[in-house]
Amino acid sequence: xxxxxxxxxxxxxxxxxxxxxxxxxxxxxxxxxxxxxxxxxxxxxxxxxxxxxxxxxxxxxxxxxxxxxxxxxxxxxxxxxxxxxxxxxxxxxxxxxxxxxxxxxxxxxxxxxxxxxxxxxxxxxxxxxxxxxxxxxxxxxxxxx
Amino acid sequence: xxxxxxxxxxxxxxxxxxxxxxxxxxxxxxxxxxxxxxxxxxxxxxxxxxxxxxxxxxxxxxxxxxxxxxxxxxxxxxxxxxxxxxxxxxxxxxxxxxxxxxxxxxxxxxxxxxxxxxxxxxxxxxxxxxxxxxxxxxxxxxxxxxxxxxxxxxxxxxxxxxxxxxxxxxxxxxxxxxxxxxxxxxxxxxxxxxxxxxxxxxxxxx
Numbered sequence: 585x586x587x588x589x590x591x592x593x594x595x596x597x598x599x600x601x602x603x604x605x606x607x608x609x610x611x612x613x614x615x616x617x618x619x620x621x622x623x624x625x626x627x628x629x630x631x632x633x634x635x636x637x638x639x640x641x642x643x644x645x646x647x648x649x650x651x652x653x654x655x656x657x658x659x660x661x662x663x664x665x666x667x668x669x670x671x672x673x674x675x676x677x678x679x680x681x682x683x684x685x686x687x688x689x690x691x692x693x694x695x696x697x698x699x700x701x702x703x704x705x706x707x708x709x710x711x712x713x714x715x716x717x718x719x720x721x722x723x724x725x726x727x728x729x
Numbered sequence: 730x731x732x733x734x735x736x737x738x739x740x741x742x743x744x745x746x747x748x749x750x751x752x753x754x755x756x757x758x759x760x761x762x763x764x765x766x767x768x769x770x771x772x773x774x775x776x777x778x779x780x781x782x783x784x785x786x787x788x789x790x791x792x793x794x795x796x797x798x799x800x801x802x803x804x805x806x807x808x809x810x811x812x813x814x815x816x817x818x819x820x821x822x823x824x825x826x827x828x829x830x831x832x833x834x835x836x837x838x839x840x841x842x843x844x845x846x847x848x849x850x851x852x853x854x855x856x857x858x859x860x861x862x863x864x865x866x867x868x869x870x871x872x873x874x875x876x877x878x879x880x881x882x883x884x885x886x887x888x889x890x891x892x893x894x895x896x897x898x899x900x901x902x903x904x905x906x907x908x909x910x911x912x913x914x915x916x917x918x919x920x921x922x923x924x925x926x927x928x929x930x931x932x933x934x935x
Contacts, residue, residue: 594914601888603895603910628928629917632870636889639867640849641777643770650791657756659799 591615596626600633750806753798765794768810772818778886779822781875783847789825793817815901819883826879862934866927873923881916888913 591611598604599612615622681698688694744752744763752760772793776786797814804813848867874882887893887901888909895909904912921928 593918594911597914597917598910601895601910601913625921627932628921628925631866631928631931632917632920632924633889635863635866635870636885637892638863639871639890641774642783642847642849644773644787648787649769659795 593625596622597629600626600629746810747806750801750804750810754801754806761798764810765798768797768814769794771811772814775815775886775891776818776822777847778874778890779819779883780825781871785825789818789821793821796821812897812901819901859934862927862931866924866931869924869927870920873920876923877916877919880912881919884909884912885916885920 595604595608595612596616599609599616602609604612612622616626617623684697685694744760746764746767749760749764749767753764769790773786773790776789776793777783780786780789793814796817804810848871874885877885884898884902887898888895893901895906898904898909898913899906902909
């Protein structure tokens with residue numbers, strides 16, 4: 585009578601990692617001894633794992649690390665600085681546009697002044713819309729966060 | 730894990746991690762710096778292994794360290810820092826991938842210049858031929874990671890490169906314990922298929 589019975593193949597990974605119950609481990613051990621295919625699978629998975637574990641990586645030297653904001657206050661100040669700058673730019677731009685359009689009736693003058701920034705704005709919007717559409721099909725979206 | 734050891738703060742040579750976190754939360758700059766120095770290399774290593782690119786890994790780690798330090802008030806000082814930091818690193822990587830729509834085939838190009846794998850080439854046996862074969866397998870394994878799905882790469886990195894237990898992986902990824910084994914095995918089998926010839930050559934040599 586055969587000592588072994590078929591097992592779920594993934595149990596070989598569990599055996600390799602020492603993650604099985606005693607009974608499961610016993611079954612896998614017998615199968616590895618008796619079945620050449622299972623033995624080959626186990627040996628190759630073990631070689632893969634050992635190769636990964638023995639890999640050493642180049643790590644950044646101390647001087648490669650950019651300086652962090654040293655306090656929460658400086659972090660908040662940095663964020664606030666950007667926010668105020670962006671809000672100011674938006675308000676000034678909108679106000680200037682409103683003044684320009686309300687005081688100028690000449691279509692040519694409007695085109696000459698607003699044509700280039702308007703074109704850039706449309707280009708930016710097209711990229712933005714593409715990005716938003718691509719997000720819906722993002723293959724990374726199901727990654728657990 | 731190869732983590733560079735950093736000197737402790739001069740005035741408190743035996744501070745525990747919990748003490749450091751408490752001090753850092755109170756705005757102690759030296760404690761914040763010490764925390765960053767203790768954990769940034771480990772965070773970098775995880776980012777590098779998940780992303781496969783040195784510069785991206787450095788950016789992600791820097792961003793993660795910043796968020797880690799500025800959100801310490803939300804962190805339970807009684808828990809270990811590393812899993813929480815890893816979670817932040819994973820989130821930053823997720824955001825980076827969404828922003829850039831990383832093209833997986835980029836890192837499969839032939840190595841050139843700074844495209845060389847960020848691995849240290851080590852000789853760990855007395856047999857030069859065996860060393861060469863192992864080194865080749867390390868490089869090929871590193872490149873083959875790019876052919877895994879993000880989920881497969883992540884679980885393989887956490888287990889085989891980071892040496893986390895199944896329970897730690899389940900907790901980190903927020904998946905059932907039973908899923909860990911099946912997903913991990915799927916990743917390993919994919920790599921086994923990709924690297925079949927190298928594995929056979931290595932095993933036949935022994």
